[in-house]
Amino acid sequence: MKKWKVAWGQLKENPFRTLLLMVELLAALVAFNLFASQLSSYHSAQTLYEKIPGNPYFCPQPTLSNDSDQLANLTELFQKQYPDLEVIEQGKVATLQDITINSVDTSLYLFSQEYVDLVQYPLEQGQWLSDCAPAGQIPVVVQHRLAGSYRLGESYEVTVLYGLTLEDASGETQYEHKRIQVPIYVCGVLPNDLLILPDGMVTDRLPGMLGIDREGLLDEVNVNGSYCLAYPSSQQDVENILNLSPTAMSLEEMQANSNRIMLQNLTFPLLLAVAIVAMCLTGFLGQGLLTLMEKEKQFAVFFLCGATTKDCAAIQLWKDLFLVGLPSVGSIVVLFLLYRMGKISYFIPWIWVASVLFVFAVFGLSALPVLRGLSKRSPVAVMRRWI
Protein backbone atom coordinates (compact mmCIF):
# COMPACT_ATOMS: atom_id res chain seq x y z
CA MET A 1 0.00 0.00 0.00
CA LYS A 2 3.02 2.32 0.45
CA LYS A 3 3.47 2.29 -3.31
CA TRP A 4 0.35 4.42 -3.81
CA LYS A 5 2.10 7.18 -1.89
CA VAL A 6 5.04 6.99 -4.29
CA ALA A 7 2.62 7.12 -7.23
CA TRP A 8 0.75 10.10 -5.78
CA GLY A 9 4.08 11.80 -5.14
CA GLN A 10 5.04 11.34 -8.79
CA LEU A 11 1.81 13.05 -9.86
CA LYS A 12 2.44 15.93 -7.48
CA GLU A 13 5.86 16.57 -9.01
CA ASN A 14 4.19 18.51 -11.82
CA PRO A 15 0.73 19.48 -10.56
CA PHE A 16 -0.16 21.65 -13.54
CA ARG A 17 0.53 18.88 -16.02
CA THR A 18 -1.37 16.39 -13.91
CA LEU A 19 -4.38 18.69 -13.60
CA LEU A 20 -4.38 19.42 -17.34
CA LEU A 21 -4.35 15.72 -18.12
CA MET A 22 -7.23 15.06 -15.77
CA VAL A 23 -9.33 17.87 -17.26
CA GLU A 24 -8.64 16.58 -20.77
CA LEU A 25 -9.59 13.11 -19.69
CA LEU A 26 -12.80 14.32 -18.08
CA ALA A 27 -13.74 16.20 -21.27
CA ALA A 28 -12.97 13.17 -23.43
CA LEU A 29 -15.08 10.82 -21.33
CA VAL A 30 -18.03 13.21 -21.20
CA ALA A 31 -17.87 13.98 -24.95
CA PHE A 32 -17.65 10.33 -25.88
CA ASN A 33 -20.55 9.34 -23.66
CA LEU A 34 -22.69 12.22 -24.93
CA PHE A 35 -22.15 10.98 -28.45
CA ALA A 36 -22.98 7.45 -27.35
CA SER A 37 -26.19 8.76 -25.79
CA GLN A 38 -27.22 10.42 -29.05
CA LEU A 39 -26.35 7.31 -31.02
CA SER A 40 -28.40 5.17 -28.66
CA SER A 41 -31.32 7.51 -29.13
CA TYR A 42 -31.05 7.04 -32.87
CA HIS A 43 -30.90 3.27 -32.57
CA SER A 44 -33.83 3.21 -30.19
CA ALA A 45 -35.84 5.18 -32.73
CA GLN A 46 -35.21 2.43 -35.27
CA THR A 47 -36.57 -0.10 -32.79
CA LEU A 48 -39.61 1.99 -32.08
CA TYR A 49 -40.41 2.21 -35.78
CA GLU A 50 -41.10 -1.49 -35.67
CA LYS A 51 -43.86 -0.91 -33.15
CA ILE A 52 -45.80 1.47 -35.35
CA PRO A 53 -48.76 -0.18 -37.02
CA GLY A 54 -48.71 -0.24 -40.76
CA ASN A 55 -51.64 2.08 -41.12
CA PRO A 56 -51.87 4.87 -38.63
CA TYR A 57 -55.31 5.83 -37.56
CA PHE A 58 -56.21 9.33 -38.49
CA CYS A 59 -59.06 11.54 -37.81
CA PRO A 60 -60.17 13.80 -40.59
CA GLN A 61 -57.79 16.63 -40.57
CA PRO A 62 -58.58 19.95 -39.03
CA THR A 63 -58.75 22.89 -41.31
CA LEU A 64 -57.25 26.26 -41.17
CA SER A 65 -59.12 29.33 -42.07
CA ASN A 66 -59.38 32.95 -41.61
CA ASP A 67 -62.01 35.27 -42.83
CA SER A 68 -60.96 35.43 -46.41
CA ASP A 69 -58.65 32.60 -47.34
CA GLN A 70 -59.55 29.34 -48.83
CA LEU A 71 -59.55 26.39 -46.56
CA ALA A 72 -56.88 23.79 -46.93
CA ASN A 73 -58.33 20.34 -46.92
CA LEU A 74 -55.84 17.62 -46.28
CA THR A 75 -58.18 14.67 -46.09
CA GLU A 76 -58.10 14.09 -49.79
CA LEU A 77 -54.34 14.38 -49.80
CA PHE A 78 -53.95 11.80 -47.06
CA GLN A 79 -56.35 9.43 -48.72
CA LYS A 80 -54.40 9.68 -51.93
CA GLN A 81 -51.19 8.83 -50.10
CA TYR A 82 -52.72 6.11 -47.99
CA PRO A 83 -55.17 4.09 -50.07
CA ASP A 84 -55.81 1.85 -47.07
CA LEU A 85 -56.32 4.72 -44.68
CA GLU A 86 -59.13 4.07 -42.27
CA VAL A 87 -61.03 7.16 -41.33
CA ILE A 88 -62.41 6.74 -37.86
CA GLU A 89 -64.84 9.56 -37.65
CA GLN A 90 -65.74 12.50 -39.67
CA GLY A 91 -67.08 15.80 -38.55
CA LYS A 92 -65.76 17.71 -35.66
CA VAL A 93 -62.17 17.19 -34.99
CA ALA A 94 -59.56 18.95 -33.08
CA THR A 95 -56.13 18.39 -31.92
CA LEU A 96 -54.48 19.32 -28.76
CA GLN A 97 -51.30 20.85 -29.74
CA ASP A 98 -48.85 23.37 -28.61
CA ILE A 99 -45.65 23.32 -30.49
CA THR A 100 -44.04 26.08 -28.54
CA ILE A 101 -40.91 24.48 -27.29
CA ASN A 102 -40.49 26.10 -23.95
CA SER A 103 -40.83 25.13 -20.38
CA VAL A 104 -44.37 26.36 -19.96
CA ASP A 105 -46.31 24.57 -22.60
CA THR A 106 -45.88 20.95 -23.38
CA SER A 107 -47.30 18.97 -26.21
CA LEU A 108 -49.95 16.45 -25.30
CA TYR A 109 -50.57 13.82 -27.93
CA LEU A 110 -53.84 11.95 -27.57
CA PHE A 111 -54.14 8.45 -28.87
CA SER A 112 -57.14 6.41 -29.75
CA GLN A 113 -57.79 3.18 -27.87
CA GLU A 114 -56.85 1.16 -30.91
CA TYR A 115 -53.56 2.96 -31.09
CA VAL A 116 -52.86 2.44 -27.40
CA ASP A 117 -53.54 -1.26 -27.79
CA LEU A 118 -51.24 -1.56 -30.78
CA VAL A 119 -48.25 0.46 -29.67
CA GLN A 120 -46.56 -0.77 -26.52
CA TYR A 121 -43.89 1.63 -25.38
CA PRO A 122 -41.06 0.40 -23.19
CA LEU A 123 -41.22 2.32 -19.93
CA GLU A 124 -38.64 3.25 -17.33
CA GLN A 125 -41.24 3.49 -14.59
CA GLY A 126 -44.95 2.99 -14.13
CA GLN A 127 -47.39 1.53 -16.60
CA TRP A 128 -48.60 2.17 -20.11
CA LEU A 129 -51.83 4.07 -20.73
CA SER A 130 -54.04 1.83 -18.64
CA ASP A 131 -56.86 2.65 -16.25
CA CYS A 132 -54.51 4.00 -13.65
CA ALA A 133 -55.75 7.57 -13.49
CA PRO A 134 -58.27 8.81 -10.96
CA ALA A 135 -61.61 9.86 -12.34
CA GLY A 136 -61.59 13.18 -14.06
CA GLN A 137 -57.94 12.99 -15.13
CA ILE A 138 -56.27 11.92 -18.33
CA PRO A 139 -53.63 9.21 -17.92
CA VAL A 140 -50.34 10.14 -19.54
CA VAL A 141 -46.80 8.87 -19.88
CA VAL A 142 -44.10 11.52 -19.95
CA GLN A 143 -40.71 11.79 -21.56
CA HIS A 144 -37.63 11.20 -19.46
CA ARG A 145 -36.72 14.90 -19.71
CA LEU A 146 -40.08 15.83 -18.15
CA ALA A 147 -39.94 13.29 -15.34
CA GLY A 148 -38.50 15.83 -12.94
CA SER A 149 -41.36 18.24 -13.52
CA TYR A 150 -44.14 15.67 -13.88
CA ARG A 151 -43.62 12.99 -11.29
CA LEU A 152 -44.96 9.49 -11.44
CA GLY A 153 -48.24 9.06 -9.63
CA GLU A 154 -48.92 12.78 -9.39
CA SER A 155 -51.68 14.92 -10.89
CA TYR A 156 -51.14 18.17 -12.75
CA GLU A 157 -52.89 20.63 -14.97
CA VAL A 158 -51.17 21.39 -18.21
CA THR A 159 -51.95 24.29 -20.48
CA VAL A 160 -52.38 23.34 -24.06
CA LEU A 161 -53.40 25.13 -27.18
CA TYR A 162 -55.84 23.42 -29.45
CA GLY A 163 -57.45 24.16 -32.67
CA LEU A 164 -61.04 23.46 -33.40
CA THR A 165 -62.85 23.28 -36.66
CA LEU A 166 -66.53 23.87 -36.44
CA GLU A 167 -69.08 23.37 -39.12
CA ASP A 168 -72.22 25.32 -39.11
CA ALA A 169 -75.54 24.45 -40.70
CA SER A 170 -74.63 25.97 -44.02
CA GLY A 171 -71.53 23.90 -44.27
CA GLU A 172 -69.22 26.79 -43.62
CA THR A 173 -66.29 25.87 -41.44
CA GLN A 174 -64.45 28.00 -39.04
CA TYR A 175 -61.26 27.45 -37.20
CA GLU A 176 -60.72 28.50 -33.68
CA HIS A 177 -57.96 27.94 -31.30
CA LYS A 178 -57.75 28.54 -27.62
CA ARG A 179 -55.85 27.51 -24.55
CA ILE A 180 -57.38 25.05 -22.18
CA GLN A 181 -56.35 23.48 -18.93
CA VAL A 182 -56.08 19.70 -19.11
CA PRO A 183 -56.03 17.60 -15.94
CA ILE A 184 -53.48 14.83 -16.25
CA TYR A 185 -52.23 11.97 -14.13
CA VAL A 186 -48.74 10.62 -14.71
CA CYS A 187 -48.94 6.85 -15.15
CA GLY A 188 -45.54 6.17 -16.52
CA VAL A 189 -42.15 7.57 -17.52
CA LEU A 190 -40.47 6.76 -20.80
CA PRO A 191 -36.84 5.60 -20.62
CA ASN A 192 -35.76 8.41 -22.92
CA ASP A 193 -37.22 11.30 -24.90
CA LEU A 194 -38.27 9.38 -27.97
CA LEU A 195 -41.92 9.72 -28.91
CA ILE A 196 -43.94 7.97 -31.53
CA LEU A 197 -46.42 10.56 -32.61
CA PRO A 198 -49.89 9.69 -33.81
CA ASP A 199 -48.84 10.16 -37.40
CA GLY A 200 -46.06 7.65 -37.03
CA MET A 201 -43.16 10.06 -36.82
CA VAL A 202 -40.53 9.32 -34.22
CA THR A 203 -38.76 12.25 -32.64
CA ASP A 204 -36.91 13.23 -29.51
CA ARG A 205 -36.83 16.92 -30.25
CA LEU A 206 -40.20 17.97 -28.90
CA PRO A 207 -41.11 17.96 -25.24
CA GLY A 208 -44.29 15.99 -24.93
CA MET A 209 -46.45 13.45 -23.21
CA LEU A 210 -48.73 10.75 -24.55
CA GLY A 211 -52.26 10.26 -23.28
CA ILE A 212 -55.72 8.95 -23.90
CA ASP A 213 -58.99 10.63 -22.99
CA ARG A 214 -61.34 7.73 -22.29
CA GLU A 215 -63.80 9.76 -20.21
CA GLY A 216 -64.31 12.39 -22.84
CA LEU A 217 -63.15 15.09 -20.46
CA LEU A 218 -62.20 17.27 -23.35
CA ASP A 219 -65.65 17.22 -24.83
CA GLU A 220 -64.78 19.60 -27.58
CA VAL A 221 -62.10 17.26 -28.77
CA ASN A 222 -62.41 14.19 -30.90
CA VAL A 223 -60.98 11.61 -28.59
CA ASN A 224 -60.55 9.00 -31.22
CA GLY A 225 -57.24 10.26 -32.26
CA SER A 226 -55.30 13.32 -33.13
CA TYR A 227 -52.84 14.62 -35.56
CA CYS A 228 -49.45 15.83 -34.86
CA LEU A 229 -49.62 18.90 -36.95
CA ALA A 230 -48.01 22.19 -36.36
CA TYR A 231 -50.56 24.65 -35.17
CA PRO A 232 -50.00 28.35 -35.15
CA SER A 233 -49.86 30.23 -31.92
CA SER A 234 -50.03 33.61 -33.58
CA GLN A 235 -51.73 35.26 -36.53
CA GLN A 236 -48.42 35.52 -38.30
CA ASP A 237 -48.02 31.76 -38.02
CA VAL A 238 -51.46 31.30 -39.53
CA GLU A 239 -50.49 33.35 -42.55
CA ASN A 240 -47.18 31.53 -42.88
CA ILE A 241 -48.87 28.14 -42.89
CA LEU A 242 -51.52 29.24 -45.35
CA ASN A 243 -48.78 30.19 -47.75
CA LEU A 244 -47.43 26.67 -47.67
CA SER A 245 -48.64 23.99 -50.03
CA PRO A 246 -50.16 21.22 -48.02
CA THR A 247 -48.18 18.08 -48.32
CA ALA A 248 -48.34 14.67 -46.88
CA MET A 249 -45.63 12.10 -46.48
CA SER A 250 -45.92 8.38 -46.32
CA LEU A 251 -44.98 6.59 -43.15
CA GLU A 252 -41.65 5.59 -44.64
CA GLU A 253 -40.97 9.13 -45.78
CA MET A 254 -41.81 10.51 -42.37
CA GLN A 255 -39.54 7.99 -40.72
CA ALA A 256 -36.76 8.69 -43.21
CA ASN A 257 -37.16 12.39 -42.53
CA SER A 258 -37.10 11.77 -38.82
CA ASN A 259 -33.97 9.65 -39.22
CA ARG A 260 -32.32 12.34 -41.29
CA ILE A 261 -32.92 14.90 -38.59
CA MET A 262 -31.65 12.58 -35.90
CA LEU A 263 -28.53 11.78 -37.89
CA GLN A 264 -27.94 15.46 -38.43
CA ASN A 265 -28.18 15.93 -34.71
CA LEU A 266 -25.53 13.24 -34.31
CA THR A 267 -22.99 14.99 -36.49
CA PHE A 268 -21.89 17.69 -34.10
CA PRO A 269 -21.57 15.40 -31.05
CA LEU A 270 -19.64 12.91 -33.17
CA LEU A 271 -17.21 15.53 -34.45
CA LEU A 272 -16.80 16.97 -30.98
CA ALA A 273 -16.21 13.54 -29.45
CA VAL A 274 -13.70 12.55 -32.12
CA ALA A 275 -11.82 15.84 -31.80
CA ILE A 276 -11.63 15.74 -28.03
CA VAL A 277 -10.76 12.04 -27.87
CA ALA A 278 -8.06 12.46 -30.54
CA MET A 279 -6.63 15.46 -28.72
CA CYS A 280 -6.59 13.62 -25.44
CA LEU A 281 -5.09 10.44 -26.86
CA THR A 282 -2.34 12.48 -28.45
CA GLY A 283 -1.77 14.25 -25.18
CA PHE A 284 -1.77 11.05 -23.17
CA LEU A 285 0.56 9.17 -25.45
CA GLY A 286 2.79 12.18 -25.85
CA GLN A 287 2.90 12.65 -22.11
CA GLY A 288 3.64 8.98 -21.70
CA LEU A 289 6.52 9.06 -24.17
CA LEU A 290 7.96 12.28 -22.80
CA THR A 291 8.01 10.91 -19.30
CA LEU A 292 9.57 7.62 -20.39
CA MET A 293 13.02 8.92 -19.52
CA GLU A 294 11.85 10.22 -16.17
CA LYS A 295 10.18 6.92 -15.45
CA GLU A 296 13.19 4.82 -16.34
CA LYS A 297 15.50 6.95 -14.25
CA GLN A 298 13.26 6.72 -11.23
CA PHE A 299 12.84 3.00 -11.75
CA ALA A 300 16.64 2.66 -11.81
CA VAL A 301 16.84 4.30 -8.39
CA PHE A 302 14.02 2.06 -7.16
CA PHE A 303 15.95 -1.00 -8.32
CA LEU A 304 18.99 0.22 -6.44
CA CYS A 305 16.91 0.44 -3.29
CA GLY A 306 15.46 -3.06 -3.59
CA ALA A 307 12.47 -2.79 -5.92
CA THR A 308 11.47 -5.55 -8.34
CA THR A 309 9.89 -5.10 -11.75
CA LYS A 310 6.55 -5.92 -10.15
CA ASP A 311 7.04 -3.11 -7.63
CA CYS A 312 7.67 -0.65 -10.46
CA ALA A 313 4.63 -1.93 -12.36
CA ALA A 314 2.51 -1.53 -9.21
CA ILE A 315 3.61 2.07 -8.80
CA GLN A 316 2.80 2.75 -12.44
CA LEU A 317 -0.60 1.11 -11.99
CA TRP A 318 -1.42 3.27 -8.97
CA LYS A 319 -0.39 6.35 -10.92
CA ASP A 320 -2.68 5.39 -13.80
CA LEU A 321 -5.49 4.66 -11.36
CA PHE A 322 -5.26 8.15 -9.92
CA LEU A 323 -4.85 9.80 -13.31
CA VAL A 324 -7.78 7.94 -14.87
CA GLY A 325 -9.86 7.22 -11.79
CA LEU A 326 -10.42 10.75 -10.53
CA PRO A 327 -11.64 12.15 -13.87
CA SER A 328 -13.73 9.02 -14.36
CA VAL A 329 -15.57 9.71 -11.13
CA GLY A 330 -15.99 13.31 -12.25
CA SER A 331 -17.36 12.22 -15.62
CA ILE A 332 -19.95 9.91 -14.12
CA VAL A 333 -21.13 12.73 -11.85
CA VAL A 334 -21.42 15.12 -14.80
CA LEU A 335 -23.21 12.57 -17.01
CA PHE A 336 -25.57 11.52 -14.25
CA LEU A 337 -26.47 15.14 -13.51
CA LEU A 338 -27.08 15.80 -17.21
CA TYR A 339 -29.31 12.74 -17.36
CA ARG A 340 -31.30 13.73 -14.28
CA MET A 341 -31.71 17.26 -15.61
CA GLY A 342 -33.05 15.83 -18.85
CA LYS A 343 -30.23 17.27 -20.95
CA ILE A 344 -29.38 13.85 -22.36
CA SER A 345 -31.76 11.04 -23.17
CA TYR A 346 -29.56 8.16 -22.17
CA PHE A 347 -26.95 7.36 -19.61
CA ILE A 348 -25.55 3.95 -20.47
CA PRO A 349 -23.38 2.58 -17.68
CA TRP A 350 -21.66 -0.11 -19.70
CA ILE A 351 -20.54 2.40 -22.33
CA TRP A 352 -19.13 4.58 -19.57
CA VAL A 353 -17.27 1.56 -18.14
CA ALA A 354 -15.94 0.65 -21.61
CA SER A 355 -14.73 4.20 -22.25
CA VAL A 356 -12.93 4.31 -18.88
CA LEU A 357 -11.29 0.95 -19.51
CA PHE A 358 -10.24 2.10 -22.97
CA VAL A 359 -8.52 5.19 -21.58
CA PHE A 360 -6.93 3.09 -18.86
CA ALA A 361 -5.59 0.75 -21.53
CA VAL A 362 -4.10 3.70 -23.42
CA PHE A 363 -2.23 4.75 -20.29
CA GLY A 364 -1.10 1.20 -19.79
CA LEU A 365 0.21 1.09 -23.35
CA SER A 366 2.24 4.21 -22.82
CA ALA A 367 4.01 2.64 -19.85
CA LEU A 368 4.41 -0.77 -21.47
CA PRO A 369 7.71 -0.11 -23.27
CA VAL A 370 9.33 0.96 -20.02
CA LEU A 371 8.07 -1.99 -18.04
CA ARG A 372 8.94 -4.50 -20.75
CA GLY A 373 12.44 -3.07 -20.95
CA LEU A 374 12.82 -3.28 -17.21
CA SER A 375 11.70 -6.89 -17.08
CA LYS A 376 14.16 -7.90 -19.78
CA ARG A 377 17.24 -6.10 -18.49
CA SER A 378 19.12 -6.62 -15.26
CA PRO A 379 18.89 -3.80 -12.72
CA VAL A 380 22.45 -2.74 -13.34
CA ALA A 381 21.79 -2.46 -17.09
CA VAL A 382 18.91 -0.11 -16.31
CA MET A 383 20.99 1.83 -13.84
CA ARG A 384 23.94 2.14 -16.19
CA ARG A 385 21.76 4.22 -18.51
CA TRP A 386 20.88 6.76 -15.84
CA ILE A 387 22.94 6.51 -12.70
Add this chain to the structure above:
Amino acid sequence: MELIRLQEVHKVYNPNTPGEVHALQGVDLTVDQGEMVAIMGPSGSGKSTLLHVIGCLDQLTEGTYLLDGLPVQEMSQKQLAQQRNRTFGFVLQDFGLILSKTALENVVVPLVFDPQVPSNEMHSRARAALALVGLQEKIQTSVTQLSGGQKQRVAIARALVNSPKVILADEPTGALDQGTSQEIMDLLVRLNQEQNLTVLISTHDAQVASRCTRVIQLQDGKILQGQ
Protein backbone atom coordinates in the same frame (compact mmCIF):
# COMPACT_ATOMS: atom_id res chain seq x y z
CA MET B 1 32.84 -13.08 11.22
CA GLU B 2 32.89 -13.79 7.52
CA LEU B 3 30.17 -11.89 5.67
CA ILE B 4 31.11 -12.10 2.00
CA ARG B 5 32.88 -14.93 0.21
CA LEU B 6 33.53 -15.03 -3.51
CA GLN B 7 35.08 -18.16 -5.00
CA GLU B 8 36.31 -18.37 -8.57
CA VAL B 9 33.82 -15.75 -9.65
CA HIS B 10 33.63 -14.87 -13.32
CA LYS B 11 31.48 -12.23 -14.94
CA VAL B 12 31.23 -12.20 -18.72
CA TYR B 13 29.23 -9.62 -20.67
CA ASN B 14 27.84 -10.47 -24.11
CA PRO B 15 29.08 -14.09 -24.02
CA ASN B 16 29.71 -15.89 -27.31
CA THR B 17 29.58 -12.67 -29.30
CA PRO B 18 32.30 -10.56 -30.88
CA GLY B 19 31.72 -8.03 -28.10
CA GLU B 20 32.39 -10.51 -25.30
CA VAL B 21 33.99 -8.93 -22.21
CA HIS B 22 35.47 -10.83 -19.23
CA ALA B 23 34.88 -8.24 -16.56
CA LEU B 24 35.83 -10.55 -13.69
CA GLN B 25 38.15 -13.52 -14.04
CA GLY B 26 38.37 -16.04 -11.23
CA VAL B 27 37.94 -13.62 -8.36
CA ASP B 28 38.45 -15.01 -4.87
CA LEU B 29 37.58 -12.64 -2.07
CA THR B 30 36.45 -12.78 1.55
CA VAL B 31 35.25 -9.82 3.57
CA ASP B 32 34.55 -9.95 7.30
CA GLN B 33 31.89 -8.02 9.14
CA GLY B 34 33.14 -4.58 10.12
CA GLU B 35 35.92 -4.31 7.57
CA MET B 36 36.50 -1.17 5.54
CA VAL B 37 37.92 -2.29 2.22
CA ALA B 38 39.15 -0.21 -0.70
CA ILE B 39 39.04 -1.77 -4.18
CA MET B 40 41.57 -0.02 -6.36
CA GLY B 41 42.44 -0.31 -9.98
CA PRO B 42 42.55 1.60 -13.24
CA SER B 43 39.45 2.29 -15.33
CA GLY B 44 38.05 -0.88 -16.81
CA SER B 45 39.68 -3.10 -14.23
CA GLY B 46 36.32 -4.39 -13.01
CA LYS B 47 35.90 -2.40 -9.78
CA SER B 48 32.30 -1.40 -10.43
CA THR B 49 31.44 -4.85 -11.75
CA LEU B 50 32.79 -6.42 -8.58
CA LEU B 51 30.67 -4.10 -6.45
CA HIS B 52 27.60 -4.79 -8.57
CA VAL B 53 28.02 -8.54 -8.24
CA ILE B 54 28.58 -8.26 -4.48
CA GLY B 55 25.56 -5.94 -4.18
CA CYS B 56 23.23 -8.31 -6.11
CA LEU B 57 22.77 -5.75 -8.84
CA ASP B 58 24.29 -8.11 -11.37
CA GLN B 59 24.63 -11.86 -11.43
CA LEU B 60 27.88 -13.77 -11.77
CA THR B 61 28.42 -15.94 -14.79
CA GLU B 62 30.38 -18.61 -13.00
CA GLY B 63 31.57 -19.33 -9.48
CA THR B 64 30.18 -19.14 -5.98
CA TYR B 65 29.07 -16.19 -3.93
CA LEU B 66 28.13 -16.71 -0.28
CA LEU B 67 26.51 -13.81 1.50
CA ASP B 68 26.33 -14.42 5.22
CA GLY B 69 26.50 -18.13 4.36
CA LEU B 70 23.71 -18.02 1.77
CA PRO B 71 24.43 -18.89 -1.88
CA VAL B 72 23.52 -15.80 -3.86
CA GLN B 73 23.70 -17.47 -7.29
CA GLU B 74 20.70 -19.61 -6.29
CA MET B 75 18.53 -16.69 -5.22
CA SER B 76 15.46 -15.58 -7.17
CA GLN B 77 15.03 -12.04 -8.47
CA LYS B 78 12.75 -11.30 -5.55
CA GLN B 79 15.33 -12.55 -3.04
CA LEU B 80 18.07 -10.54 -4.72
CA ALA B 81 15.89 -7.44 -4.48
CA GLN B 82 15.39 -8.15 -0.78
CA GLN B 83 19.15 -8.33 -0.28
CA ARG B 84 19.58 -4.99 -2.07
CA ASN B 85 16.91 -3.57 0.18
CA ARG B 86 17.97 -4.91 3.57
CA THR B 87 21.58 -6.06 3.42
CA PHE B 88 23.17 -3.47 1.22
CA GLY B 89 23.24 0.29 0.93
CA PHE B 90 24.60 1.91 -2.23
CA VAL B 91 26.50 5.15 -2.64
CA LEU B 92 27.33 6.21 -6.16
CA GLN B 93 29.68 8.71 -7.76
CA ASP B 94 26.91 10.94 -9.13
CA PHE B 95 24.74 10.36 -6.06
CA GLY B 96 21.87 8.51 -7.79
CA LEU B 97 19.17 10.73 -6.25
CA ILE B 98 15.70 11.62 -7.60
CA LEU B 99 16.17 15.30 -8.34
CA SER B 100 12.49 16.21 -8.21
CA LYS B 101 12.23 15.09 -4.59
CA THR B 102 13.35 16.45 -1.25
CA ALA B 103 16.12 14.96 0.87
CA LEU B 104 13.55 13.22 3.06
CA GLU B 105 11.65 11.79 0.10
CA ASN B 106 14.85 10.36 -1.35
CA VAL B 107 15.90 8.73 1.89
CA VAL B 108 12.47 7.12 2.32
CA VAL B 109 12.69 5.16 -0.95
CA PRO B 110 14.26 1.91 0.41
CA LEU B 111 11.64 1.80 3.16
CA VAL B 112 8.84 1.85 0.57
CA PHE B 113 10.00 -1.51 -0.76
CA ASP B 114 10.48 -3.17 2.61
CA PRO B 115 7.15 -4.68 3.63
CA GLN B 116 8.41 -5.05 7.20
CA VAL B 117 8.55 -1.29 7.67
CA PRO B 118 5.16 0.17 8.61
CA SER B 119 4.03 3.17 6.61
CA ASN B 120 3.83 5.39 9.68
CA GLU B 121 7.46 4.76 10.60
CA MET B 122 9.03 5.66 7.27
CA HIS B 123 9.44 9.36 7.84
CA SER B 124 10.77 9.04 11.37
CA ARG B 125 13.42 6.55 10.25
CA ALA B 126 14.39 8.76 7.35
CA ARG B 127 14.76 11.75 9.66
CA ALA B 128 17.00 9.72 11.96
CA ALA B 129 19.20 8.68 9.02
CA LEU B 130 19.53 12.29 7.87
CA ALA B 131 20.43 13.34 11.41
CA LEU B 132 23.12 10.68 11.46
CA VAL B 133 24.82 12.31 8.48
CA GLY B 134 24.33 15.84 9.84
CA LEU B 135 21.51 16.98 7.55
CA GLN B 136 18.65 17.28 10.03
CA GLU B 137 18.06 20.86 8.91
CA LYS B 138 17.82 19.98 5.23
CA ILE B 139 15.00 17.47 5.50
CA GLN B 140 12.49 19.34 3.35
CA THR B 141 15.06 20.87 1.01
CA SER B 142 14.89 19.88 -2.62
CA VAL B 143 17.91 17.87 -3.65
CA THR B 144 18.66 20.31 -6.46
CA GLN B 145 19.35 22.99 -3.87
CA LEU B 146 22.01 20.98 -2.06
CA SER B 147 25.75 21.10 -2.58
CA GLY B 148 27.66 18.10 -3.91
CA GLY B 149 28.77 17.11 -0.46
CA GLN B 150 25.26 17.42 0.92
CA LYS B 151 23.87 15.34 -1.92
CA GLN B 152 26.35 12.61 -1.15
CA ARG B 153 25.32 12.76 2.50
CA VAL B 154 21.71 12.29 1.44
CA ALA B 155 22.81 9.29 -0.62
CA ILE B 156 24.63 7.89 2.41
CA ALA B 157 21.57 8.48 4.57
CA ARG B 158 19.48 6.58 2.03
CA ALA B 159 22.01 3.78 2.09
CA LEU B 160 21.78 3.63 5.91
CA VAL B 161 18.06 4.06 6.45
CA ASN B 162 17.20 0.37 6.41
CA SER B 163 20.08 -0.62 8.71
CA PRO B 164 22.12 -2.58 6.18
CA LYS B 165 25.12 -4.74 6.96
CA VAL B 166 27.19 -3.49 4.04
CA ILE B 167 27.71 -0.12 2.39
CA LEU B 168 28.90 -0.35 -1.21
CA ALA B 169 30.37 2.93 -2.39
CA ASP B 170 31.33 3.26 -6.05
CA GLU B 171 33.74 6.20 -6.37
CA PRO B 172 31.85 8.15 -3.68
CA THR B 173 34.23 11.10 -3.82
CA GLY B 174 34.72 11.11 -7.59
CA ALA B 175 32.53 14.16 -8.14
CA LEU B 176 33.63 16.10 -5.05
CA ASP B 177 36.42 18.52 -4.23
CA GLN B 178 39.16 17.54 -1.87
CA GLY B 179 37.71 19.16 1.21
CA THR B 180 34.29 17.62 0.69
CA SER B 181 35.86 14.27 -0.14
CA GLN B 182 37.59 14.39 3.21
CA GLU B 183 34.26 15.04 4.97
CA ILE B 184 32.59 12.14 3.20
CA MET B 185 35.39 9.78 4.05
CA ASP B 186 35.30 10.97 7.68
CA LEU B 187 31.61 10.09 7.72
CA LEU B 188 32.13 6.63 6.23
CA VAL B 189 34.97 5.88 8.64
CA ARG B 190 32.83 7.03 11.57
CA LEU B 191 29.95 4.78 10.47
CA ASN B 192 32.34 1.87 10.07
CA GLN B 193 33.81 2.33 13.51
CA GLU B 194 30.70 3.29 15.49
CA GLN B 195 28.23 0.89 13.93
CA ASN B 196 30.56 -1.91 12.84
CA LEU B 197 29.27 -1.37 9.32
CA THR B 198 31.13 -3.19 6.57
CA VAL B 199 32.18 -0.70 3.90
CA LEU B 200 33.50 -1.52 0.44
CA ILE B 201 34.73 1.43 -1.58
CA SER B 202 35.82 1.31 -5.19
CA THR B 203 38.29 4.11 -5.93
CA HIS B 204 41.32 5.10 -7.89
CA ASP B 205 42.18 7.73 -5.26
CA ALA B 206 45.09 6.65 -3.07
CA GLN B 207 44.08 9.07 -0.33
CA VAL B 208 40.68 7.44 -0.09
CA ALA B 209 42.26 4.01 -0.05
CA SER B 210 44.57 5.05 2.76
CA ARG B 211 41.57 5.58 5.05
CA CYS B 212 40.58 1.93 4.69
CA THR B 213 41.77 -1.06 6.72
CA ARG B 214 42.43 -3.18 3.63
CA VAL B 215 43.22 -2.44 0.01
CA ILE B 216 42.51 -4.79 -2.88
CA GLN B 217 44.24 -4.23 -6.18
CA LEU B 218 42.24 -5.18 -9.24
CA GLN B 219 43.45 -5.31 -12.81
CA ASP B 220 41.79 -6.77 -15.90
CA GLY B 221 39.19 -8.44 -13.73
CA LYS B 222 41.72 -10.19 -11.52
CA ILE B 223 42.74 -9.50 -7.96
CA LEU B 224 46.43 -8.83 -7.80
CA GLN B 225 46.67 -8.47 -4.05
CA GLY B 226 44.68 -8.07 -0.87
CA GLN B 227 42.09 -10.77 -1.45
